[in-house]
Amino acid sequence: RLSKLCLSSCRLFHLSVDRFAFYVRDYANREELVGMGEKVLGLLKDELSAQPVGGNVGIVEIQGGGYRNPDEILRNAFIAIDQASKRGRFGYCFFDRSMEEAVSREDQIERELRQALEDPEQSQVFLVFQPKVDLRDDRIVGFEALARLKSEVLGSVSPMEFVEVAEKKMLIVPLSNLILRMAGRFARTLEVHGLAGGKVAVNISGLQLLRDDFTDTVLQLVGESGAPASRIELEITESVFFNDYELVNGRLRRLRENGIDIMLDDFGVGYSSLSRVQDLCIDAVKIDKSFVDRILC
Numbered sequence: 150r151l152s153k154l155c156l157s158s159c160r161l162f163h164l165s166v167d168r169f170a171f172y173v174r175d176y177a178n179r180e181e182l183v184g185m186g187e188k189v190l191g192l193l194k195d196e197l198s199a200q201p202v203g204g205n206v207g208i209v210e211i212q213g214g215g216y217r218n219p220d221e222i223l224r225n226a227f228i229a230i231d232q233a234s235k236r237g238r239f240g241y242c243f244f245d246r247s248m249e250e251a252v253s254r255e256d257q258i259e260r261e262l263r264q265a266l267e268d269p270e271q272s273q274v275f276l277v278f279q280p281k282v283d284l285r286d287d288r289i290v291g292f293e294a295l296a297r298l299k300s301e302v303l304g305s306v307s308p309m310e311f312v313e314v315a316e317k318k319m320l321i322v323p324l325s326n327l328i329l330r331m332a333g334r335f336a337r338t339l340e341v342h343g344l345a346g347g348k349v350a351v352n353i354s355g356l357q358l359l360r361d362d363f364t365d366t367v368l369q370l371v372g373e374s375g376a377p378a379s380r381i382e383l384e385i386t387e388s389v390f391f392n393d394y395e396l397v398n399g400r401l402r403r404l405r406e407n408g409i410d411i412m413l414d415d416f417g418v419g420y421s422s423l424s425r426v427q428d429l430c431i432d433a434v435k436i437d438k439s440f441v442d443r444i445l446c
Contacts, residue, residue: 266324276297291350383410
């Protein structure tokens with residue numbers, strides 16, 4: 150069916166199980182390539198719209214691109230496909246050099262995250278601790294552990310950026326475990342110096358919580374840090390309960406039974422329900438910033 154879209158100036162190649170390439174010669178302008186891409190997408194929609202998969206088209210204009218070999222062309226086509234897939238199940242995207250720079254940046258962040266996981270002592274990943282203050286008496290009652298990445302090549306990298314890369318590259322679970330381990334050491338320091346209160350909160354990803362070994366891993370990491378479990382708080386978002394309410398609630402119940410507090414983060418921006426909250430195995434609710442910012446208005 151794809152081959153039927155080929156004209157005399159077009160050839161079709163089957164690159165792998167789910168990858169095809171059209172080589173188009175002597176086209177008039179970009180609009181002609183867009184028309185070709187839309188025909189391909191129309192065919193893919195006919196075939197796949199009823200399936201839980203999609204199809205995307207990446208377009209690379211070879212002339213004037215300074216390409217040295219077909220591998221470089223195909224790599225950039227795959228980059229464009231990846232960009233198109235971020236916009237939806239079916240779409241097309243033209244390649245440009247800014248995409249290549251973004252992929253190069255992503256690759257560098259991935260390398261640094263892997264290095265951090267291989268050698269935590271020399272890691273560029275570190276924590277800063279945001280104090281939580283009781284406004285009634287201006288007393289610090291705890292801290293929130295916030296991960297940061299200081300890249301030798303890229304400088305300071307936003308948490309939103311490197312966490313997204315970690316999720317994409319399947320590194321979020323070991324990275325979250327590293328962060329929990331470091332937070333536990335800080336909590337141990339608070340304990341050694343006899344600082345009252347001083348709970349340390351750590352964000353937990355949904356992927357981490359849904360793993361079968363989640364509860365055992367958390368208890369093990371906290372135990373290895375030497376910090377009392379009562380010094381640790383885990384922050385989760387309500388979206389984690391959508392996957393399997395009973396399973397997630399059961400795991401949180403076990404953590405609470407072992408002394409770890411559970412915080413429900415960003416409350417108010419999802420499918421929030423005050424009646425549902427009382428059934429959750431949590432100790433506190435953190436109202437989303439979008440509400441707190443306007444509290445005095």
